[in-house]
Amino acid sequence: MQNYNVYVPRLVTKKDTFVPGHRACIGCGEALAVRLACKALGQNVIIASATGCMEIVSSPLPTTSWKVPWIHTLFENAAAVASGIESGLKMLMKKGRIAEQEITVVAMAGDGGTSDIGIQALSGAMERGHNFLYLCFDNEAYMNTGIQRSSATPFGASTTTSPAGKQSIGQASWKKNMPAIAAAHNIPYVATACPSYPFDLIEKVEKGAKTPGPAYVHILSVCPTGWRCPTDLTVRMGRLAVETGIFPLYEVENGQYKLNFDFPELRPVTDYMKLQGRFRHLSEDLLVKIQQRVTADYASLKEKASDDEK
Amino acid sequence: MAKSEGELTWRDLEIGAIVTEPGNAAQYKTGDWRSQRTTYDFTKCIKCGLCQIYCPEGCIQQNDDGHFEANVFYCKGCGICARECPTRVITMVLEEE
Amino acid sequence: MAKKVGMEVSVAIGEAVKLANADVVAAYPITPQTHIVEHLAELVADGELDAAYIPVESEHSAMSACLGSAAVGARTFTATAGQGLELMHEVLYVASSMRLPLVMTVANRALSSPLSVWGDHSDVMAVRDTGWIQLFTENGQEVVDNVFCAFRIAEDRKVLLPVMVHLDGFHLSHVIEPIVFPEQSAVDRFLPTNKYPLPLHPDKPVTMGDFAPPIIYSEAKWAQEVNLRASKEIILQTWQEFGKAFGRHYSPVESYKTEDAKVLLLTMGSFSETAMTVIDKLRGEGRKVGLVRFRLWRPFPFEEFRQAVRDAETLIVVDRALSFGGPGGPVCSEVKSALYDEAKKPKVVSFVAGLGGRDITPAGFETIINKGIEIAQKGSPNEFEIFGVRD
Numbered sequence: 001m002q003n004y005n006v007y008v009p010r011l012v013t014k015k016d017t018f019v020p021g022h023r024a025c026i027g028c029g030e031a032l033a034v035r036l037a038c039k040a041l042g043q044n045v046i047i048a049s050a051t052g053c054m055e056i057v058s059s060p061l062p063t064t065s066w067k068v069p070w071i072h073t074l075f076e077n078a079a080a081v082a083s084g085i086e087s088g089l090k091m092l093m094k095k096g097r098i099a100e101q102e103i104t105v106v107a108m109a110g111d112g113g114t115s116d117i118g119i120q121a122l123s124g125a126m127e128r129g130h131n132f133l134y135l136c137f138d139n140e141a142y143m144n145t146g147i148q149r150s151s152a153t154p155f156g157a158s159t160t161t162s163p164a165g166k167q168s169i170g171q172a173s174w175k176k177n178m179p180a181i182a183a184a185h186n187i188p189y190v191a192t193a194c195p196s197y198p199f200d201l202i203e204k205v206e207k208g209a210k211t212p213g214p215a216y217v218h219i220l221s222v223c224p225t226g227w228r229c230p231t232d233l234t235v236r237m238g239r240l241a242v243e244t245g246i247f248p249l250y251e252v253e254n255g256q257y258k259l260n261f262d263f264p265e266l267r268p269v270t271d272y273m274k275l276q277g278r279f280r281h282l283s284e285d286l287l288v289k290i291q292q293r294v295t296a297d298y299a300s301l302k303e304k305a306s307d308d309e310k
Numbered sequence: 311m312a313k314s315e316g317e318l319t320w321r322d323l324e325i326g327a328i329v330t331e332p333g334n335a336a337q338y339k340t341g342d343w344r345s346q347r348t349t350y351d352f353t354k355c356i357k358c359g360l361c362q363i364y365c366p367e368g369c370i371q372q373n374d375d376g377h378f379e380a381n382v383f384y385c386k387g388c389g390i391c392a393r394e395c396p397t398r399v400i401t402m403v404l405e406e407e
Numbered sequence: 408m409a410k411k412v413g414m415e416v417s418v419a420i421g422e423a424v425k426l427a428n429a430d431v432v433a434a435y436p437i438t439p440q441t442h443i444v445e446h447l448a449e450l451v452a453d454g455e456l457d458a459a460y461i462p463v464e465s466e467h468s469a470m471s472a473c474l475g476s477a478a479v480g481a482r483t484f485t486a487t488a489g490q491g492l493e494l495m496h497e498v499l500y501v502a503s504s505m506r507l508p509l510v511m512t513v514a515n516r517a518l519s520s521p522l523s524v525w526g527d528h529s530d531v532m533a534v535r536d537t538g539w540i541q542l543f544t545e546n547g548q549e550v551v552d553n554v555f556c557a558f559r560i561a562e563d564r565k566v567l568l569p570v571m572v573h574l575d576g577f578h579l580s581h582v583i584e585p586i587v588f589p590e591q592s593a594v595d596r597f598l599p600t601n602k603y604p605l606p607l608h609p610d611k612p613v614t615m616g617d618f619a620p621p622i623i624y625s626e627a628k629w630a631q632e633v634n635l636r637a638s639k640e641i642i643l644q645t646w647q648e649f650g651k652a653f654g655r656h657y658s659p660v661e662s663y664k665t666e667d668a669k670v671l672l673l674t675m676g677s678f679s680e681t682a683m684t685v686i687d688k689l690r691g692e693g694r695k696v697g698l699v700r701f702r703l704w705r706p707f708p709f710e711e712f713r714q715a716v717r718d719a720e721t722l723i724v725v726d727r728a729l730s731f732g733g734p735g736g737p738v739c740s741e742v743k744s745a746l747y748d749e750a751k752k753p754k755v756v757s758f759v760a761g762l763g764g765r766d767i768t769p770a771g772f773e774t775i776i777n778k779g780i781e782i783a784q785k786g787s788p789n790e791f792e793i794f795g796v797r798d
Contacts, residue, residue, distance in 0.1 A: 009359035027388035064614035077471035084475025124464030232389030
């Protein structure tokens with residue numbers, strides 16, 4: 001595996017359609033995730049973006065970091081805009097007004113734009129069965145506006161609107177399981193990914209793009225600014241999220257679960273959490289509680305995956 | 311993008327303020343955000359390209375010798391490449407040094 | 408040959424959209440707009456309209472899907488009313504600011520609460536400043552004709568703006584009227600294929616919807632304002648061309664029996680037809696009264712309006728919406744503002760009436776006119792008069 005990883009980079013296209021000069025924070029895992037996803041998407045794509053970090057860092061008028069057609073309109077409607085793009089293209093091709101060709105329609109948003117304010121538009125678009133790929137770049141809070149909690153913020157994390165304090169442990173609710181919500185729409189393809197596993201991410205985005213009908217890829221995007229960790233640990237942190245079982249990498253293809261990376265033994269969640277300032281206040285008791293929840297969730301995911309393999 | 315945003319008049323804007331020059335943000339220098347920079351010991355480099363894959367900026371290119379090196383015009387000095395390099399080619403040093 | 412048929416106005420709108428060859432319809436059902444979108448869904452289901460019908464999960468998504476569809480260059484239509492228009496609110500600004508041509512009919516409806524599905528102009532007035540071209544219509548024929556005109560105006564290279572066609576909920580949307588439909592070939596001649604100049608397409612990647620720092624936001628907004636104002640020229644041209652092709656003529660401000668009129672009533676929408684019968688009656692009694700109606704609401708037709716009312720002594724404006732705590736009916740305050748600097752202008756009296764589907768009968772209009780004249784002469788302590796509220 002290690003050796004395989006070391007030489008595969010040469011096989012990945014050098015061409016970027018999300019170009020340098022973007023204003024993402026130093027060590028931004030989301031910019032990395034977007035860059036890798038764009039490699040997978042290639043040229044024949046139209047992206048509808050929600051408001052958020054990636055929109056702000058890539059498009060200050062009169063400039064753009066995008067070399068592919070890209071549209072941003074509002075915060076909560078990326079999936080709805082993508083619906084319109086997909087339907088419009090389909091009709092224009094049918095009526096011969098533009099040439100028939102494969103154009104991947106992509107909607108992209110952060111965790112707030114996906115699991116909070118944009119969930120209705122996303123649910124609608126998935127239910128209607130549009131042929132599009134939705135990419136959620138999850139950095140686990142509203143980072144663009146200053147690290148406010150979202151429904152994707154993990155239990156116990158201190159954010160500016162779920163601050164740890166004498167009467168508060170930080171975020172008091174558990175992270176909303178967005179991939180499961182997507183899968184509950186019975187769409188043909190759902191996956192989780194993380195740029196710390198770049199080839200897996202690229203493969204999944206490619207697969208999602210090729211899937212006829214709705215596809216959803218949920219990408220954990222480490223945010224050194226919001227998670228309060230050193231910028232050079234971005235990739236390592238993502239790996240730890242996977243190796244601790246906090247963010248397992250899996251696919252749900254036509255309802256069948258498949259765990260892409262399994263480990264004989266999960267690392268303790270503290271290996272991941274101790275490196276981040278947002279969890280620094282957590283007591284041993286709470287860390288144990290989190291460990292129990294992660295272990296249980298991972299076991300239930302693994303069971304689903306092994307049931308489906310049978 | 312002949313004019314900067316401060317020179318553009320309302321007449322210069324495309325309909326709906328659409329930007330028609332793909333990727334023109336590449337003219338924007340992010341290198342001066344840096345507080346630390348990469349230094350290389352290329353004798354250890356196996357040219358695997360992992361650093362390039364993991365760079366959030368996408369600013370690492372192969373030089374004439376085939377070694378991978380960050381473009382200082384963009385490199386923000388995050389240090390991911392140094393951390394992830396399997397043969398420890400890269401060392402981050404403070405810009406002041 | 409054009410044919411005249413009796414048809415519910417909502418259904419007629421669907422037929423007009425079919426004749427206009429819309430490519431995409433994205434809509435969410437809301438009373439009293441439902442018959443419009445039901446008929447469109449049916450036309451698509453029967454293969455009579457070759458379009459994608461997107462049955463979105465909200466009006467917010469309806470307008471958002473329209474943005475996407477218009478941005479790739481598809482001819483795009485939607486319809487809504489009342490609460491639906493308000494749920495779209497923020498998206499409406501985006502459509503006009505990004506210069507995306509699309510057409511929406513609004514079956515005007517009151518706003519909650521209390522909940523009311525019936526008609527008034529509260530919804531229109533709340534979206535007054537969203538940057539859309541807005542037209543009012545008074546009968547089924549006018550709606551159908553202006554759907555054709557709206558597509559042509561919206562998609563004109565010099566305009567590229569979204570257009571709202573307003574019709575009164577129920578009072579107009581649900582009535583059956585005789586309507587003349589032009590031949591498909593005539594519509595095709597009048598309405599060329601949509602050619603959006605900078606569509607989203609991989610062949611020529613564009614970025615739409617940048618954010619603007621303070622150093623450039625004002626430039627973007629001014630460009631939009633200049634463009635909306637300039638659209639009036641194309642709107643006038645389009646109506647002229649329509650008149651030539653189909654024999655029915657439209658203008659920004661329409662006058663009825665205003666020659667030598669000392670007193671003018673100002674209305675918008677379907678109530679204008681009732682008002683006309685009252686004007687006829689009073690004229691029969693020898694009184695010098697006339698009627699002025701706004702057809703074009705945005706861009707505001709300043710010159711035409713001033714011209715239409717300058718010789719009158721009294722102008723009585725009947726609004727069908729409240730501007731809570733404000734200076735009177737919303738239309739009346741604009742009217743006053745448009746006349747403020749004029750040397751020669753009528754006295755303006757503001758009435759608010761017909762809220763939430765309440766009828767204004769001919770007798771009601773007569774009372775408004777008489778009371779309006781009295782107020783113009785004697786004055787009133789009120790900013791505006793509310794008509795027909797039980798005290």
